[in-house]
Amino acid sequence: MNESGPVKKIAEKAGEVVEAALSGSRPEVPGVPGAEPAQVDEPTDPRPPLPAKPDQAAPAHTSATGRDVGADQDARAQTGEFLTTAQGVRLPDTDHSLKAGPRGPVLLQDHHLREKITHFDHERIPERVVHARGAGAHGVFESYGSAANVTKAAFLGKGAETPVFVRFSTVLGSRGSADTVRDTRGFATKFYTSEGVFDLVGNNIPVFFIQDAIKFPDVIHAGKPHPDREIPQAQSAHDTFWDFVSLHTEATHHTLWNMSDRGIPRSFRMMEGFGVHTFRAVNADGGSSLIKWHWKPKLGVHSLVWEEAQLIAGADPDFHRRDLYDAIESGAFPQWELGIQVFPDTPEQTFEAIDLLDPTKIVPEELAPVQPVGLLTLDRNPTNFFAEVEQVAFHVGHLVPGIDVTDDALLAGRLFSYVDTQITRLAGSNFAQIPINRTHAPVNDMLRDGFHQDAVHSGLAPYKPNSLDGGCPFFAGAEEHAFIEFPTPVAAATKVREAPASFDDHYSQPRLFWLSMSPVEREHIVAAYTFELGKCYEQAVKERVLRTLAHIDPYLCSQVALGLDLPVPKPDEPLAEPQPSAALSQVGRSWPTQGRTVGIIADPDVDLAALEALRRDVLAGDMVPLIIAPTGGKLTAHGAEPVLVQRTFATARSVEFDAILLAGAPAPGADAFGGRDAKAASPAADGAIDPRISLMLAEAWRHAKVIGAWGGGERAVLAAGIPVDAPGIVIGEGGAPVLTEITEILAAHRVWHRFPAPTESAKAH
Ligand code: HEM
Numbered sequence: 001m002n003e004s005g006p007v008k009k010i011a012e013k014a015g016e017v018v019e020a021a022l023s024g025s026r027p028e029v030p031g032v033p034g035a036e037p038a039q040v041d042e043p044t045d046p047r048p049p050l051p052a053k054p055d056q057a058a059p060a061h062t063s064a065t066g067r068d069v070g071a072d073q074d075a076r077a078q079t080g081e082f083l084t085t086a087q088g089v090r091l092p093d094t095d096h097s098l099k100a101g102p103r104g105p106v107l108l109q110d111h112h113l114r115e116k117i118t119h120f121d122h123e124r125i126p127e128r129v130v131h132a133r134g135a136g137a138h139g140v141f142e143s144y145g146s147a148a149n150v151t152k153a154a155f156l157g158k159g160a161e162t163p164v165f166v167r168f169s170t171v172l173g174s175r176g177s178a179d180t181v182r183d184t185r186g187f188a189t190k191f192y193t194s195e196g197v198f199d200l201v202g203n204n205i206p207v208f209f210i211q212d213a214i215k216f217p218d219v220i221h222a223g224k225p226h227p228d229r230e231i232p233q234a235q236s237a238h239d240t241f242w243d244f245v246s247l248h249t250e251a252t253h254h255t256l257w258n259m260s261d262r263g264i265p266r267s268f269r270m271m272e273g274f275g276v277h278t279f280r281a282v283n284a285d286g287g288s289s290l291i292k293w294h295w296k297p298k299l300g301v302h303s304l305v306w307e308e309a310q311l312i313a314g315a316d317p318d319f320h321r322r323d324l325y326d327a328i329e330s331g332a333f334p335q336w337e338l339g340i341q342v343f344p345d346t347p348e349q350t351f352e353a354i355d356l357l358d359p360t361k362i363v364p365e366e367l368a369p370v371q372p373v374g375l376l377t378l379d380r381n382p383t384n385f386f387a388e389v390e391q392v393a394f395h396v397g398h399l400v401p402g403i404d405v406t407d408d409a410l411l412a413g414r415l416f417s418y419v420d421t422q423i424t425r426l427a428g429s430n431f432a433q434i435p436i437n438r439t440h441a442p443v444n445d446m447l448r449d450g451f452h453q454d455a456v457h458s459g460l461a462p463y464k465p466n467s468l469d470g471g472c473p474f475f476a477g478a479e480e481h482a483f484i485e486f487p488t489p490v491a492a493a494t495k496v497r498e499a500p501a502s503f504d505d506h507y508s509q510p511r512l513f514w515l516s517m518s519p520v521e522r523e524h525i526v527a528a529y530t531f532e533l534g535k536c537y538e539q540a541v542k543e544r545v546l547r548t549l550a551h552i553d554p555y556l557c558s559q560v561a562l563g564l565d566l567p568v569p570k571p572d573e574p575l576a577e578p579q580p581s582a583a584l585s586q587v588g589r590s591w592p593t594q595g596r597t598v599g600i601i602a603d604p605d606v607d608l609a610a611l612e613a614l615r616r617d618v619l620a621g622d623m624v625p626l627i628i629a630p631t632g633g634k635l636t637a638h639g640a641e642p643v644l645v646q647r648t649f650a651t652a653r654s655v656e657f658d659a660i661l662l663a664g665a666p667a668p669g670a671d672a673f674g675g676r677d678a679k680a681a682s683p684a685a686d687g688a689i690d691p692r693i694s695l696m697l698a699e700a701w702r703h704a705k706v707i708g709a710w711g712g713g714e715r716a717v718l719a720a721g722i723p724v725d726a727p728g729i730v731i732g733e734g735g736a737p738v739l740t741e742i743t744e745i746l747a748a749h750r751v752w753h754r755f756p757a758p759t760e761s762a763k764a765h
Contacts, residue, residue, distance in 0.1 A: 010140070010333055010377045014622075017055075017331025021619055026054065028619060029626065029646055030326035046081035055329040057138045057380035059388065059435040060163060060192065064454035065443040076435070077383075085115055125390070126425050127175040130220055131186045133234070134169030135268065135321035136389040137328055139378035141191060141338070147373040150289050150342055151281040153402030154481070155193035156373055163192045165436060166378060167392055168268040168324070172223045173234025178313035179320035180304060181234040182263040182528065184254070187273030187295060188394040189376070192440040195481050199398040200293055201418070205262055206274035208359040209251040211503050213413015219244060219251065237535035246544035249506040253360050256510045256552065259528035261303035261521055261586060266749070267323045269334035269595065270302040277396075277411045278356040280345065280404040282486050290343040290356055290406065292363065294370045298335040300591030302749045306527060308655050308703045315653040323595075325381050332595030332622050333379045339370035347489070349406065355502040359410045361509055364581035388436045393422045401478075404486045409499070428452055444473040507551040508576035514553045516584040520755050526556060530563030542566060551575065590747040594622040598742075599647070599657035600735075601628045601693055603666040606711060608640035611663055614735030615643070621743060628652045630669035630690065649692040650677050654699035659706045659742050662697075662713030663735065666690045686719045694720040704750040706730065708738035727754045 020026040035050045051074060052058070061071040082090045091112060098110035106113070145158025155162040169186035170177065185204040190197060209219045222244030225231050232238050236258065245251040257263070265271045275293030282288050304312070312319045327334055341363055343351040350356060352367050382388040395418035396411060405411055422431050428451030431437055443455075446462040461469040476482035517525065529549065533542045542564055549557035550571045561568045598618050602611050611627070618625035626646040629635050634642035647656075649669050654660065668690045674681030682691040682698075697720035700707055708730040709717050717724055717731070724731050728751030732738035745751060 010379055013379060014331040014333050017329075018619060018622060021330065022616060028615075029644075030055075030329035030624065031322070048081050049078050052077065052383045053329070053381075055325075055381050056383040058383045059165075059438065060440060062435075062438045062440055064433040064438065066439045066441050068440070085112060086119070125427065128169075128425060129421055130171050131169035131188075132175045133173045133177050133179070134167045134186065134389060135324050136165060136167035136382055136392060137324060137334075137378040138380040138382070139164050139166060139333075139376060141189075141374055141376045143374040144372060146371060147281075147340060148283075150283055150291065150340065151402035152284040153193070153198070153281075153400050154195050155191050155198065155400070156402070160194075162194075163440070164376065165190045165192075165388070165392060166376070167389060167394070168271075168320070170234060172220075172236065177234035178317035180264060180309040180312045180317075182236060182258060182306075182309070182532075183234065184258060184263070185265060185268070185271055187268075187271065188392075189273075189295075190392065190394060190398075190437075191400075193400055194441060195400045196441045196483075197398045197437075197439045198400045198403065199394045199396065200273075200275055201394045201396050201414075202273045202275045202293060202295070204265065204271040204273055205254060205257045206272075206276060206292075206294075206362045207253045207257065207509070208276055208410060209245070209254045210248075210410060211250055211358055211360055211499055212409040213411075213417065214409075215248070216410075216413060216417070219248075232535075235535075237532040239536045239538050239541055242533060242536050242541045242545055243538070246541060246548055249548055250360050250503070252506050252548050252552070253510045253513065256513055256525070259532070260513070260517065260525050262301075263528070264304045264306060264309040265320070266302040266304050267299075267327075267595075268320050269324065269327055270297055270299050272296060272301050273336065276359050277408045278343070278349070278406050280406050280486055280488070281340075281342075282402050282404060288345040288404075288486055288488075290345050290349060290351075292341040292343075292356075294339040294341065295336040295376070296339055296370065296372075298337070298592065299594060300589065300749070301586045302591075303586065305703050305750075306524070306531065308699075311653065311655045311699070315655055319656070324378075326624065327595035328378060328381050330595065330622075330624055332624075333377050334595070335378075336376045337372045338374045338376060339372045341365070341368040341370055343368060347491075350502075355500065357406060357408045357500075358503050359408055360503075360506070362581075364512070364579070365583040366579070366581055387434075391426060391431070391434045392436045393418070393426060393431050393434070395419055395422075399483065401481055401483045407488075430454065446473070507548075508578055510552045511576050512578040512581065513584055514556060515578065516580040516582065518585050518587040518752075519757060520752055521585060521587060522556070523755070526559040526563075529556070529560045533560065533564055539566075543569070586749075587752055588748075591749065593658075593743055593746045596623045596658040596746055597656060598623050598625050598659050598661060598739075599628050599652065599654075599696075600625055600661045600663060601666060601696075601713075601716075602635060602643070602663040603630055604635055604637055605666075606635075606663040608635060608637050608643050610735055611635070612641060612643050614661075614663070614739060617736060617739055621739070623743075626652075626657070628696075630666060649690055650679075652692075652696065654696040654703070654705070657700070657705070659708065659746055660696065660700045661735065661738065661742070662693075662707070662709040662716050663711055665712040665715040665719075666693055689716045689719040697722060701754075704728065704752065704754045706742045706745040706751055708732065708742045710734050710738055727751050 021028040035053050058076050061069045063069050084090050097106040097113045099106050141162045141164050143156045143160040147156040167188045170183045172183050187202050187204055189200045222240045245255045273295030278290045278292055280288055281291045351363055354361050354363050396414045423429055430450045430452050433454040448462050459469045536542055546561055547569045550569045558568045615625045628647040629645040630649050632645050632648050634644055636642045672680040672690050679692045679695050682695040693716055701722050706728045710732045714724055714731045728745055730738050730741045
């Protein structure tokens with residue numbers, strides 16, 4: 001990795017954030033609401049608005065026509081110390097309508113009342129028809145230059161630095177749905193390149209449900225809540241979804257990925273991203289190649305376990321959004337390497353017998369290695385969610401010279417769909433002028449007028465040819481960076497509504513994926529299908545899904561059939577025996593632990609100086625320490641510096657921590673009774689340890705998380721029914737050595753070998 005330029009600057013900035021937290025000059029725990037602490041009494045002395053928080057940024061200051069206007073970052077913020085109308089007129093009151101006397105009728109002449117309520121009445125815009133729930137961040141992309149022989153795109157030239165905005169999303173849920181549902185995740189990146197905007201609008205799964213965009217409304221209607229009762233929200237575990245994917249077996253591969261751990265990521269920071277389609281790259285000599293895009297997270301690919309995902313959906317529905325923003329705020333800037341797989345641009349558009357126009361197929365990395373071409377770092381949070389994350393408008397047709405499309409029929413529909421939907425969602429055709437969507441390249445189009453026109457176009461002649469505006473704008477050639485469609489030959493053909501024969505292979509790649517999974521990942525897949533189908537009502541739908549599973553693997557099919565108490569069908573034809581791809585498994589490697597959350601359970605009896613030292617060690621290791629204590633406020637003891645508490649036994653839940661440390665064995669808190677807090681009614685309680693701690697440890701144990709203890713903490717581990725010599729249980733003399741050991745284990749994400757292997761009788765079924 002190149003350690004100069006923006007990458008080095010980002011590393012320095014990340015270091016500064018951690019330093020500042022350690023020196024106390026900024027909050028140690030992310031999530032502080034404002035730039036300054038609030039005071040108890042309402043402030044009444046006029047003062048200007050507070051600045052944005054240090055981790056936040058807003059879109060660059062370009063005009064609606066792409067010109068750098070050079071204003072400082074705060075120029076977009078509201079100004080002045082007094083409340084005003086939208087017209088800038090100062091106001092003396094906003095709590096009372098204008099009335100004919102204190103008990104009299106409200107007067108229509110109240111311009112402030114009318115303006116305030118009218119604006120409020122129109123605050124909502126339509127949510128995205130898909131991918132409505134998401135979170136976004138600003139960052140920078142630094143190109144290594146290694147793609148320069150494949151594409152002439154300027155942002156992939158050596159050392160090019162390009163500002164970006166990224167939005168991650170789920171597909172099915174509404175804007176307010178939970179983050180950790182089982183679903184595909186969107187991974188959309190807007191590159192503000194010197195040649196115009198390039199959007200890479202991908203997913204965290206490299207294949208798609210359908211091969212042709214004409215079926216997109218069908219798959220989405222099937223996945224969305226049932227139209228009569230509008231349930232279930234953001235779930236695939238219902239009859240219409242499984243009805244469609246079992247009748248429409250080209251969905252089998254994507255569905256299998258969804259049922260794998262990929263469907264429940266631990267964090268946006270720990271997901272891969274894929275462009276899915278094959279694109280065409282064109283180099284400076286006019287040579288073309290076919291390419292597939294890959295984002296590889298520096299933190300590795302990691303997932304939740306299903307019970308954890310379900311608990312989080314209730315305990316913290318914003319889990320992924322919070323995780324992204326907290327990581328950036330604490331200086332653990334997420335990074336991905338962009339890579340490409342490169343294939344010869346042959347007339348067949350096929351590589352090693354894999355049809356490159358079929359978006360339900362991958363090309364295993366073992367056949368075509370992913371070549372790294374640059375590094376993405378997300379280092380700033382949005383300042384205003386609506387202005388940036390909600391109004392950002394991605395489009396697969398936002399291409400730059402050097403990157404072109406192929407004849408993928410799914411891509412073709414997308415090329416139409418995005419702008420079309422945005423005309424409704426963003427009310428008119430001028431949404432490219434919304435600050436987050438503005439290009440940083442000069443705009444000289446002949447598009448005019450429309451709702452919300454921000455540009456004040458000069459000139460008389462928005463048409464070509466003209467002489468009244470001196471002929472401007474003029475045509476560019478390749479030397480002036482024009483986007484010139486690659487002259488792809490189109491074979492003589494007859495109009496048909498058909499797909500190529502190779503698109504009929506719906507099972508060989510699902511089998512490849514299944515064979516590439518480790519044993520524990522396979523068990524998760526079995527459990528996911530069994531759960532989802534267990535939530536369906538229609539027997540016929542379940543039986544039909546089992547038929548598709550019979551074409552993937554007999555063990556998978558028989559285990560799901562066992563869970564549903566249904567007969568095991570046989571495949572219609574012998575199963576393919578593809579070569580497994582090790583790159584598809586998430587298990588078995590070590591990764592950095594940056595931004596991981598470490599819960600430290602303590603009570604006033606622990607050594608507070610040692611606790612504080614441990615907290616700082618966690619921070620210095622680029623992780624986030626959260627102290628969990630019987631009550632909120634501060635832990636205090638005679639002669640020791642108080643330690644700030646972030647979670648209480650009542651508010652904490654195991655699922656928000658990657659690792660749990662016990663600095664002692666906390667006795668039941670004053671509120672530890674079932675009538676006050678149902679978590680305290682845990683049957684594991686032995687009377688001596690707070691039952692909520694026992695519950696927390698039991699959950700962490702079930703979810704194969706690492707647990708560390710010292711200073712009597714061992715007693716709490718035993719009281720939760722956990723053997724202290726089990727894998728991933730670290731009992732030590734003090735916080736520091738335990739932290740070292742648990743960090744090493746955390747690098748593998750989970751204590752994988754704690755999950756028991758399936759019993760022989762289950763296997764034999
Ligand atoms: C390879 C297949 C596909 C991928 C990877 C994909 C990915 C995405 C992503 C990441 C978003 C969210 C963008 C954001 O964050 O604002 C999105 C939104 C959307 N997608 Fe797709 N999509 C695919 C297929 C399709 C197809 C086939 C259609 C329609 C024919 C479609 C229509 C839409 C629409 C209408 C939106 C909402 C856009 C907006 O309101 O701004 N997608 N898609």
